[in-house]
Amino acid sequence: MSIDDVTAIASDALFLVIKVSAPILLVSLIVGLLISIFQTVTSIQEQTLTFVPKILAVFLSIIVxxxxxxTQITEFMNRLWSNFSLYTR
Structure with missing residues (x-):
């Protein structure tokens, strides 16, 4: 196994982490932004107000x-394990 193989696997793994986590992070960001705008408009200065809607939105996005x-993570692991004999040389 060469350094190029290790670099390719690490690069694919990092890209997978970014690709899988991006939708959840974007949902959390959008909900936080909407709650912040709501707090600004209504002059509510409660810091803990954003937690419950964010948690619910993230939970629902994980369900969806x-x-x-x-599937993405399983395909990546299947691809890694199917090429395992190539990596042990």
């Missing part, structure tokens, strides 16, 4: 996107 996320 969980199958896709698991």
């Amino acid at each position: 996107l969980g199958n896709w996320m698991l």
Whole structure:
């Protein structure tokens, strides 16, 4: 196994982490932004107000996107394990 192989695997793994986590992070960002705008408009200065809507939005997005996320991770692991004999040389 060469350094190029290790670099390619690490690069693919990092890209997978970014690709799988991006939708959840974007949902959290958008909900936080909307709650912040709501707080600014209504002059509510409660810092803990954003936690419950964010948690619910992230939970719902995991329910909706969980199958896709698991499929992406499973395909990556299957690809790694199917090429395992190439990496041991």
